[in-house]
Amino acid sequence: MANPFTPKVVAGLCKDVYALTKIDTLDEAKKVLNTRYQGNLQFADNNMLVGKTGGPAFVKVKTAFGFVLVGQNQLAGHAFVLFRGTQYLADWLTNFNMLFGRSECGNRVHDGFNSSFKSMKPQIAPFIQGLPPGTKVHCLGHSLGGALATLAAEWIKQTTSFEVFLYSFGSPRVGLDDFSAGCTSLIGCDHVFRAYHKTDVVPCIPIWPFTHTPNEGRDYLLFSPGLLPGGKWHDMGEYVTSVTNGSSGKSLSWEKLYSNRKTDYSDVNVSAWLTDRGQCVYSLSNFQKIEHAFKFVIKKCLSVVGNMASFAQSTYTTLMDRLAFVLAKNSLVEGSLSTWITLLMKKIAQFLGLAKKLADSDNWSEAVIRDLLRKLQVKAQTMAKQALSHALADGRAL
Incomplete structure (x- = not known):
């Protein structure tokens, strides 16, 4: 209608x-x-x-x-x-x-x-x-x-x-x-x-x-x-x-x-972006691409993740911890899945402006992945809070 x-x-x-x-x-x-x-x-x-x-x-x-x-x-x-x-x-x-x-x-x-x-x-x-x-x-x-x-x-x-x-x-x-x-x-x-x-x-x-x-x-x-x-x-x-x-x-x-x-974004678009050697600089567009890539990689891990419902029984922080565990476990498996996880973590590290040593790392432990996901969450929330604070300061409608 x-x-x-x-x-x-x-x-x-x-x-x-x-x-x-x-x-x-x-x-x-x-x-x-x-x-x-x-x-x-x-x-x-x-x-x-x-x-x-x-x-x-x-x-x-x-x-x-x-x-x-x-x-x-x-x-x-x-x-x-x-x-x-x-x-x-x-x-x-x-x-x-x-x-x-x-x-x-x-x-x-x-x-x-x-x-x-x-x-x-x-x-x-x-x-x-x-x-x-x-x-x-x-x-x-x-x-x-x-x-x-x-x-x-x-x-x-x-x-x-x-x-x-x-x-x-x-x-x-x-x-x-x-x-x-x-x-x-x-x-x-x-x-x-x-x-x-x-x-x-x-x-x-x-x-x-x-x-x-x-x-x-x-x-x-x-x-x-x-x-x-x-x-x-x-x-x-x-x-x-x-x-x-x-x-x-x-x-x-x-x-x-x-x-x-x-x-x-199709899977083809996401895979092309992940394999592109260009730096993932800080921008809203790249943040959105990271989210698409995150879903792309998690979908490939579904054999381990199983039903996402089991991952959402408590808090959002607990959910992200469990996802970090899944990503870390799959990063140790030989084959294309570990490659996709490595590419995703590198893009996130680049976006966050972390040290080149971390961005070029191939060692993605559960602790490192959890820390990256936490920092990505903080970055997103900081961007949102700044936007909302700006609207408040200028007297505009939130």
Whole structure:
């Protein structure tokens, strides 16, 4: 089914949720919303979504994580669940002992995201239950809000008969492969619209084995200059600009945005990159290539790894420790597998700017591999925190 809303409309809503949460009173927020959307959107009763991740315990518009809105007039038959990002995302992304929670469908997700969403469910549930049959429900969010919108979309689709659409801008990864595949299948790939800037680092974390929804290559790449991650390109205002035709001010189409998307990395692409003698310098592009290569090598180790489910029973740190063990064990086996592991470790070492002695090493013990994976995780989290801090310092929407 074609998306009933343009990228500019959706991005505008994701930006406006920040503006609405900067207003002191709900009455003032209602006036702003009514003016901006010409009476086509209204707040639902008990509309403010307040989570339990921190901040004041009392409820004000400014402490809200988002809003639920009902369409009327031209938007009749549509309902909207909007989430915003917060500074707590930076805290969660730098937590080395991330736990895995279970989504509505029982799949593995980031526990911080999941706990925050669960704390809002009692506020969202009456709104969803009160919608008339045939309503189309749109879950939207930017940054952390995109992660919350993803969990909300899965929950609503799993527990109701409503048609659900999911939109996110600059969202971090929410869960592991079981969640991404299950959520994509449940909602429908053609109902999921994930947009991201080329140099926005937040969509690159948490690093693998976390993966994005949808998992079928249907996402929307937006141009941003340079090779290094920049906080500017995580700003929701920049996302609005990127989906707007600069000369006409009209929205670009979803089809146009999709045409910007690069072809998925194939095993042939990954193997060519791993065997290339060029240095793996620090850039967001090379970080993404390392992730593709990591999945490529782990796939070759599946005979030892077995079912990944057994590797994700506790914390993310424990999972990475187990992967380090598997990689080290396979690096001792004669043949092509040990060669691929060596090539991957060298690329990671080069990316991290470690000493040439380590980058040229052929001795990949469990301790060395674990240390490299830990440093790669730290690097990714540092890049993300810097981007988020930059957005906060400049007063932009997280």
